[in-house]
Amino acid sequence: MLAFAAPAATQTADVQDLGHGIYRAAGVMGGAAVRVPQSNTFMIVTRDGNVIVDTSIAAAAPAHKRALTAVNGGPIKAIILTHAHGDHTGGVAQWKQPSTEVIAQRLHEDFMAYQLRLRGYFARSNAAQFGLGAGGGGAVGAAAASPAPPTVLFEDRYAFELGGVKFELLHTPGETPDHLTVWIPAFKAAFIGDNFYESFPNLYTLRGTETRKALDYVESLNTVLALEPELVLPSHGPAIKGRDEIQRRLTRYRDAILYVHDATVKGMNEGKSVLALMREISLPPALDVGESYGKLTWSVRGIYEGYVGWYDGNVSTMFGPPSQVYEEIVKLAGGPDAVAARAQQLVATDAMRALYLTDMALAVDARHRPALEVRLAALRWLDTHSNNSNERGWLAAGIRDAEARLKP
Numbered sequence: 001m002l003a004f005a006a007p008a009a010t011q012t013a014d015v016q017d018l019g020h021g022i023y024r025a026a027g028v029m030g031g032a033a034v035r036v037p038q039s040n041t042f043m044i045v046t047r048d049g050n051v052i053v054d055t056s057i058a059a060a061a062p063a064h065k066r067a068l069t070a071v072n073g074g075p076i077k078a079i080i081l082t083h084a085h086g087d088h089t090g091g092v093a094q095w096k097q098p099s100t101e102v103i104a105q106r107l108h109e110d111f112m113a114y115q116l117r118l119r120g121y122f123a124r125s126n127a128a129q130f131g132l133g134a135g136g137g138g139a140v141g142a143a144a145a146s147p148a149p150p151t152v153l154f155e156d157r158y159a160f161e162l163g164g165v166k167f168e169l170l171h172t173p174g175e176t177p178d179h180l181t182v183w184i185p186a187f188k189a190a191f192i193g194d195n196f197y198e199s200f201p202n203l204y205t206l207r208g209t210e211t212r213k214a215l216d217y218v219e220s221l222n223t224v225l226a227l228e229p230e231l232v233l234p235s236h237g238p239a240i241k242g243r244d245e246i247q248r249r250l251t252r253y254r255d256a257i258l259y260v261h262d263a264t265v266k267g268m269n270e271g272k273s274v275l276a277l278m279r280e281i282s283l284p285p286a287l288d289v290g291e292s293y294g295k296l297t298w299s300v301r302g303i304y305e306g307y308v309g310w311y312d313g314n315v316s317t318m319f320g321p322p323s324q325v326y327e328e329i330v331k332l333a334g335g336p337d338a339v340a341a342r343a344q345q346l347v348a349t350d351a352m353r354a355l356y357l358t359d360m361a362l363a364v365d366a367r368h369r370p371a372l373e374v375r376l377a378a379l380r381w382l383d384t385h386s387n388n389s390n391e392r393g394w395l396a397a398g399i400r401d402a403e404a405r406l407k408p
């Protein structure tokens with residue numbers, strides 16, 4: 001998950017004592033920009049010093065650090081990064097002391113390089129999705145965080161001991177290729193990072209991502225399930241406690257992902273289009289883990305196009321999208337006024353179709369007032385009826401854009 005919030009230097013974080021010397025700091029970041037839960041910072045206290053798992057975003061890190069060091073001010077011997085998203089790496093510089101080891105999986109550096117290579121793109125898309133001002137995505141994103149590079153990189157497994165506590169790190173790709181899980185066998189505690197949160201996962205995120213492989217999530221969840229943890233600590237949201245409850249919830253989560261994956265693959269092999277499968281695939285009630293963050297339709301498309309890319313077999317698609325003939329269609333319909341009027345008729349009953357019509361009218365005249373007004377109404381209707389934080393982020397971005405174009 002990639003979660004951003006307005007800077008909150010003066011705010012305080014809540015600390016939760018999870019037993020065994022494990023503490024969780026959770027952000028209490030305010031402001032309208034917060035669309036997703038803040039990422040946690042974990043501290044494991046040992047008699048020879050402390051270990052940090054994930055560091056939250058740069059803006060939240062000072063508050064997390066104040067709250068956790070008030071609990072225990074011991075030296076920070078290691079920082080473990082579950083993956084290279086900015087909401088986990090942003091606070092490394094806050095925490096790192098001269099002798100602190102920074103530990104990550106080998107692909108961490110590749111993933112960091114990928115985000116830096118596309119920093120201009122991600123600055124815009126993060127700003128849109130998370131409701132930040134122009135350039136805000138760059139200011140708080142992974143690209144700007146430039147955390148201290150890892151001092152330890154490992155391939156599949158890495159173990160170390162500190163103050164009598166053994167830490168085992170396992171490569172568990174899922175939300176990112178470099179994702180890892182921290183396992184403390186003595187406490188039966190698994191820090192699962194972003195491979196579990198309280199929503200269907202973002203198998204595709206609208207702000208842009210390389211393919212997130214559904215079967216990686218499945219395998220990584222199996223790895224964690226096989227450890228039989230009694231405490232699971234996701235990097236977003238609350239801890240899950242109790243062996244049976246953990247088995248039940250992680251199994252259901254894995255099965256939900258596998259269900260969507262298998263249904264998509266089956267449909268692909270039967271010759272169904274991505275649109276047909278987006279419409280058709282839904283989770284059976286027993287596997288319905290909610291869609292407050294990830295969304296099934298985008299995930300189906302993410303899996304489909306993750307496997308085969310964008311070409312749909314229709315010969316005209318080779319030359320680009322059909323939006324190239326919107327002007328022709330609008331002309332045939334009698335011009336942008338006529339198209340906007342039809343959108344106006346539809347908006348109360350079918351906001352999505354109204355929205356598509358405004359795309360066509362605005363392709364002819366980007367500042368066409370009636371089309372922009374219907375577009376605003378459609379986007380506001382969709383926003384009111386959405387329970388998905390990422391979808392609402394992009395609807396808000398669309399509303400801001402339409403409002404800006406309506407200004408004289």
Ligand SMILES: [Zn+2]
Pocket residue numbers: 001002003039085087088194235236
């Ligand atoms: Zn995250």
